[in-house]
Amino acid sequence: MNSSDFLPHIAYDSVIFGFSGEKLKILIMKYHNTGFYALPGGFVLKNENLNDAVQRGLKERTGLDNIYLEQFYTFGDTERFKPEVMQMILEANNINIEQYKWMTERFISVAYYALINYDNVVPTPDALSDSCDWYDIDELPPLMLDHSKIVQKALQTLRDNLERKLVSMNLLPTLFTMKELQKVYEAILDEKLRRTTFQRKILSLGILKRHEKQYSGKAHKAPFLYSFDKTPPSVL
Amino acid sequence: MNSSDFLPHIAYDSVIFGFSGEKLKILIMKYHNTGFYALPGGFVLKNENLNDAVQRGLKERTGLDNIYLEQFYTFGDTERFKPEVMQMILEANNINIEQYKWMTERFISVAYYALINYDNVVPTPDALSDSCDWYDIDELPPLMLDHSKIVQKALQTLRDNLERKLVSMNLLPTLFTMKELQKVYEAILDEKLRRTTFQRKILSLGILKRHEKQYSGKAHKAPFLYSFDKTPPSVL
DNA sequence: TCTTATTGTCTCATTTTGTAACAATAATAA
DNA sequence: TTATTATTGTTACAAAATGAGACAATAAGA
Numbered sequence: 001m002n003s004s005d006f007l008p009h010i011a012y013d014s015v016i017f018g019f020s021g022e023k024l025k026i027l028i029m030k031y032h033n034t035g036f037y038a039l040p041g042g043f044v045l046k047n048e049n050l051n052d053a054v055q056r057g058l059k060e061r062t063g064l065d066n067i068y069l070e071q072f073y074t075f076g077d078t079e080r081f082k083p084e085v086m087q088m089i090l091e092a093n094n095i096n097i098e099q100y101k102w103m104t105e106r107f108i109s110v111a112y113y114a115l116i117n118y119d120n121v122v123p124t125p126d127a128l129s130d131s132c133d134w135y136d137i138d139e140l141p142p143l144m145l146d147h148s149k150i151v152q153k154a155l156q157t158l159r160d161n162l163e164r165k166l167v168s169m170n171l172l173p174t175l176f177t178m179k180e181l182q183k184v185y186e187a188i189l190d191e192k193l194r195r196t197t198f199q200r201k202i203l204s205l206g207i208l209k210r211h212e213k214q215y216s217g218k219a220h221k222a223p224f225l226y227s228f229d230k231t232p233p234s235v236l
Numbered sequence: 237m238n239s240s241d242f243l244p245h246i247a248y249d250s251v252i253f254g255f256s257g258e259k260l261k262i263l264i265m266k267y268h269n270t271g272f273y274a275l276p277g278g279f280v281l282k283n284e285n286l287n288d289a290v291q292r293g294l295k296e297r298t299g300l301d302n303i304y305l306e307q308f309y310t311f312g313d314t315e316r317f318k319p320e321v322m323q324m325i326l327e328a329n330n331i332n333i334e335q336y337k338w339m340t341e342r343f344i345s346v347a348y349y350a351l352i353n354y355d356n357v358v359p360t361p362d363a364l365s366d367s368c369d370w371y372d373i374d375e376l377p378p379l380m381l382d383h384s385k386i387v388q389k390a391l392q393t394l395r396d397n398l399e400r401k402l403v404s405m406n407l408l409p410t411l412f413t414m415k416e417l418q419k420v421y422e423a424i425l426d427e428k429l430r431r432t433t434f435q436r437k438i439l440s441l442g443i444l445k446r447h448e449k450q451y452s453g454k455a456h457k458a459p460f461l462y463s464f465d466k467t468p469p470s471v472l
Numbered sequence: 473t474c475t476t477a478t479t480g481t482c483t484c485a486t487t488t489t490g491t492a493a494c495a496a497t498a499a500t501a502a
Numbered sequence: 503t504t505a506t507t508a509t510t511g512t513t514a515c516a517a518a519a520t521g522a523g524a525c526a527a528t529a530a531g532a
Contacts, residue, residue, distance in 0.1 A: 008244065008245065010344055046342065047314055050310065051313075071310060074346045076285060076286025077285045108243070108346075164396070196511090197490065200512095218498070218509075219509085220497070220508040415479085431478095431479090432521085435481090454478075455478085456476070457477085458529060459480090460479085
């Protein structure tokens with residue numbers, strides 16, 4: 001795979017959401033020797049579907065196949081074009097700038113968000129970066145270029161989609177309690193929800209399967225465990 | 237303006253909605269001597285914002301400035317790459333294929349929908365096409381490439397956004413009746429709505445300003461006229 | 473003046489949502 | 503063993519939103 005295998009001027013960036021404990025998190029990369037933080041991204045092969053290119057990149061970053069993905073916006077302002085930034089990254093990696101000149105040209109970036117089960121992931125840096133780590137959504141480092149804007153738009157889209165798509169299914173393990181599910185909603189919406197109303201509403205959707213209780217080791221009544229029922233009525 | 241002024245591999249397509257009478261309509265172009273019907277589209281100048289490129293194209297097609305625009309999806313499957321199609325269009329226009337070879341390469345297309353006031357528009361074909369006309373959304377001719385898919389996705393997005401964005405504001409003239417507003421909703425959702433419920437709900441949003449009645453010339457009580465109130469509370 | 477079609481508003485039934493209360497219960501402390 | 507504590511599942515009732523119909527008002531035409 002060399003430069004000429006990729007479509008010039010076209011990139012993708014991905015906002016990879018995971019949920020752990022009480023917090024919504026995303027994966028952020030840090031480039032070698034530059035202090036630049038960025039979203040995981042990549043390029044599209046000349047004979048590759050755009051969506052497949054993103055899946056391929058996510059597989060490299062997370063080790064997971066068949067990730068839940070939603071494309072949410074394509075960023076195409078000329079302001080994103082800062083050739084000196086990519087040049088610094090390439091130089092910091094002792095890369096032959098001449099050969100990778102295409103990388104310093106203007107790019108339009110198609111942005112996706114992914115939802116994955118935090119526990120299943122081994123974040124893996126790429127050749128240009130020395131880390132790929134989870135960050136709380138409200139404690140992100142300063143991101144390069146327009147990546148902060150991309151994250152904000154991803155969050156907004158995730159919120160808008162929360163009621164219409166099975167978001168939480170992809171963020172939780174197979175079995176979970178009603179409280180855990182509520183925590184996911186609260187983390188995404190960034191607001192507290194009323195326990196009884198939430199429970200009634202979710203159950204009335206008919207998308208959950210109730211399993212045997214499991215004694216949790218806590219000093220109170222044990223909660224039911226739930227899973228998402230197979231082939232739910234698409235919640236539309 | 238010549239070929240080298242444009243970003244290669246990147247195009248846009250626009251689904252331009254208008255409303256007339258009872259029907260939702262979109263603008264469709266027909267290419268010279270080929271029988272190909274297509275959405276209005278175009279390319280992005282090397283130093284031009286993506287969104288500006290689309291506004292520029294819409295201005296050429298409709299004569300309008302500052303059109304309401306929403307980007308809704310970027311189509312990037314390799315299946316869209318059918319060089320013979322663009323080649324036929326170029327040949328039918330006696331265009332030097334060598335010089336316009338870039339047009340026959342693979343393109344990723346960013347799709348937008350626009351909402352405009354049907355009555356204000358003079359549809360104008362471009363250099364390659366001999367017509368640009370309104371078609372009822374349910375009576376479209378067969379469209380080239382994946383353009384039918386693009387229209388379907390535009391419609392779905394429009395429906396999803398109907399409650400959250402001020403869609404109708406851009407499809408109606410300044411003054412309109414409650415019945416006309418209801419017709420817009422019905423055309424978009426493709427379903428009948430109950431008059432009293434619709435009226436109550438819309439009025440409760442507090443986004444309409446009621447004006448003096450105008451005797452309509454019809455044999456019944458004259459309806460109020462409404463306009464959208466300035467700076468509505470963004471309906472979110 | 474009567475008829476017709478449609479509009480604006482109101483009422484009442486139904487459904488959904490907000491809010492609080494309460495019994496059940498798993499671990500812990502006494 | 504028994505009481506205590508924290509949390510859960512469910513119910514009950516109030517408040518709000520929605521569905522469905524009734525009805526008076528009224529502009530134009532018969």
